[in-house]
Amino acid sequence: QKEVEQNSGPLSVPEGAIASLNCTYSDRVSQSFFWYRQYSGKSPELIMSIYSNGDKEDGRFTAQLNKASQYVSLLIRDSQPSDSATYLCAVRGRGSTLGRLYFGRGTQLTVWP
Amino acid sequence: DAGVIQSPRHEVTEMGQEVTLRCKPISGHDYLFWYRQTMMRGLELLIYFNNNVPIDDSGMPEDRFSAKMPNASFSTLKIQPSEPRDSAVYFCASSRHGKEQETQYFGPGTRLLVL
Numbered sequence: 001q002k003e004v005e006q007n008s009g010p011l012s013v014p015e016g017a018i019a020s021l022n023c024t025y026s027d028r029v030s031q032s033f034f035w036y037r038q039y040s041g042k043s044p045e046l047i048m049s050i051y052s053n054g055d056k057e058d059g060r061f062t063a064q065l066n067k068a069s070q071y072v073s074l075l076i077r078d079s080q081p082s083d084s085a086t087y088l089c090a091v092r093g094r095g096s097t098l099g100r101l102y103f104g105r106g107t108q109l110t111v112w113p
Numbered sequence: 114d115a116g117v118i119q120s121p122r123h124e125v126t127e128m129g130q131e132v133t134l135r136c137k138p139i140s141g142h143d144y145l146f147w148y149r150q151t152m153m154r155g156l157e158l159l160i161y162f163n164n165n166v167p168i169d170d171s172g173m174p175e176d177r178f179s180a181k182m183p184n185a186s187f188s189t190l191k192i193q194p195s196e197p198r199d200s201a202v203y204f205c206a207s208s209r210h211g212k213e214q215e216t217q218y219f220g221p222g223t224r225l226l227v228l
Contacts, residue, residue, distance in 0.1 A: 042221075043219040043220060043222050044204075044219050045219070046216050046218075049216060088156065097169070099144050099161065099168065100158065101216075101217055103155070103158075105156075
């Protein structure tokens with residue numbers, strides 16, 4: 001059973017600050033990682049994916065992956081109130097479970113004006 | 114693309130009644146997933162299909178739950194009889210080919226309340 005752990009939060013940051021969301025995973029051979037954002041009352045939507053060690057940037061979002069430490073993070077620069085949501089970390093299965101994702105419990109982020 | 118379609122969007126029923134949730138995946142996607150989300154347990158995978166065949170149903174909580182996928186464009190999740198603890202949001206998601214870099218796309222969900 002693969003485990004995906006996220007900092008439980010909730011996380012609260014002021015507008016304009018950097019929000020840092022963290023995720024660790026148990027399966028050392030995992031290769032693909034995803035960050036989903038879920039607004040209250042809505043369904044999860046993909047915002048970032050990362051497959052290689054290092055950083056991947058997309059606008060105000062940066063995903064960081066360290067496979068040796070089994071750690072993936074999401075940084076949100078210049079946080080906006082519209083970033084307030086729950087962020088879910090997901091790890092793709094391997095082998096016979098390649099088709100599925102394993103989700104963490106999520107971290108609730110609030111960005112206050 | 115229309116995205117993943119789920120119906121109904123909201124369902125209120127009484128304990129003991131049968132509930133059927135429906136899902137139409139994105140055209141061309143060969144994986145379909147049913148999830149349940151609650152505050153207490155987060156997002157749980159109930160069952161998933163590949164090419165209409167159930168691959169893993171270990172997340173189905175009890176025999177009261179059943180899922181079918183009669184063709185590539187339709188799936189149902191049935192709860193019979195329903196109980197108050199089944200109240201949750203049920204999401205359907207689909208993906209293509211199950212490759213490393215393919216992600217899942219979620220439907221809007223069905224909010225189920227069992228009284």
